[in-house]
Amino acid sequence: MNIGQAAAKTGLPAKTIRYYEEIALITPHRAENGYRSFCDTDLHKLTFLARARALGFSIENCRMLLALYQDEGRASADVKQVAQDHLSQIDAKIADLKAMRDTLAHLVNACAGDHRPDCPILNGLSALAGAPAK
Amino acid sequence: MNIGQAAAKTGLPAKTIRYYEEIALITPHRAENGYRSFCDTDLHKLTFLARARALGFSIENCRMLLALYQDEGRASADVKQVAQDHLSQIDAKIADLKAMRDTLAHLVNACAGDHRPDCPILNGLSALAGAPAK
DNA sequence: CCTTGACCTTCCTGTAACTGGAAGCATTAT
DNA sequence: ATAATGCTTCCAGTTACAGGAAGGTCAAGG
Numbered sequence: 388m389n390i391g392q393a394a395a396k397t398g399l400p401a402k403t404i405r406y407y408e409e410i411a412l413i414t415p416h417r418a419e420n421g422y423r424s425f426c427d428t429d430l431h432k433l434t435f436l437a438r439a440r441a442l443g444f445s446i447e448n449c450r451m452l453l454a455l456y457q458d459e460g461r462a463s464a465d466v467k468q469v470a471q472d473h474l475s476q477i478d479a480k481i482a483d484l485k486a487m488r489d490t491l492a493h494l495v496n497a498c499a500g501d502h503r504p505d506c507p508i509l510n511g512l513s514a515l516a517g518a519p520a521k
Numbered sequence: 522m523n524i525g526q527a528a529a530k531t532g533l534p535a536k537t538i539r540y541y542e543e544i545a546l547i548t549p550h551r552a553e554n555g556y557r558s559f560c561d562t563d564l565h566k567l568t569f570l571a572r573a574r575a576l577g578f579s580i581e582n583c584r585m586l587l588a589l590y591q592d593e594g595r596a597s598a599d600v601k602q603v604a605q606d607h608l609s610q611i612d613a614k615i616a617d618l619k620a621m622r623d624t625l626a627h628l629v630n631a632c633a634g635d636h637r638p639d640c641p642i643l644n645g646l647s648a649l650a651g652a653p654a655k
Numbered sequence: 656c657c658t659t660g661a662c663c664t665t666c667c668t669g670t671a672a673c674t675g676g677a678a679g680c681a682t683t684a685t
Numbered sequence: 686a687t688a689a690t691g692c693t694t695c696c697a698g699t700t701a702c703a704g705g706a707a708g709g710t711c712a713a714g715g
Contacts, residue, residue: 391691401692406673420681422692431647438646443621446672456643466642467634474629477622481615487577488611495608500601508600509590512572513565525662535663540702554710556663580701 397433531567
């Protein structure tokens with residue numbers, strides 16, 4: 388199977404698949420004409436990668452997960468550790484974004500958004516005087 | 522005032538300040554010895570930038586906001602537009618992350634995390650069979 | 656006067672994970 | 686035969702800096 392079909396089946400852009408080969412996440416064989424030839428195992432790996440990436444795992448984490456996936460003697464604790472760490476990072480990022488969101492939402496709500504130059508958003512940015520709680 | 526003091530006062534790394542000059546967000550004067558010399562206006566701009574960046578605005582949005590900030594004849598509607606768009610993007614990102622988080626949390630919870638190789642996380646990644654609700 | 660250390664300068668490289676595009680074979684369709 | 690895809694490699698660009706090398710400047714101490 389050529390890269391175009393592999394892309395269609397996995398939902399990954401061909402460019403991305405080439406990149407994954409370049410960084411050795413997958414190693415498809417080559418046909419005589421030089422084209423990459425993807426077998427079922429390659430497709431499974433690509434699907435696995437697509438899903439792991441969709442859950443926000445970094446490439447390096449994906450590499451680890453893929454290695455664990457292929458290691459019959461793995462301990463699920465190792466997998467869980469990677470996932471748990473990532474989950475914590477997601478939670479941290481969500482918390483950060485929520486804080487941003489709240490501050491920004493206050494500023495936006497306070498802004499009239501009309502033709503006049505007076506603007507609480509700019510005022511807030513030039514000196515976050517809002518309500519420095521605590 | 523030299524870059525070190527400007528960095529200390531604004532909380533921005535000197536590297537970042539040089540970068541902001543390079544991309545023309547600020548244009549501090551130079552002393553005779555070639556050192557950058559920051560005036561109060563420069564410091565205000567840097568503080569403004571630091572806060573806007575902390576709220577997640579991109580550099581290009583910061584550039585626009587800074588221009589509006591310095592434009593006495595601005596309409597607050599223009600500022601609000603930029604902020605509102607950014608707010609929407611933050612909300613979208615939060616929603617994405619929450620979806621990720623929920624999926625991942627389910628997988629993590631289902632995983633025993635012991636010495637055995639059986640792992641719902643890997644199973645989930647190889648074929649998200651969880652509960653594809655509707 | 657000289658040296659040491661802190662501070663400043665520019666320039667180059669690297670980051671994450673791709674995306675876009677150019678130049679050039681291979682294959683397929685007309 | 687030719688034109689349209691599809692494949693190949695390689696190079697550049699993206700975001701917002703961070704790290705580090707090589708070297709000029711300045712204040713303090715001996």
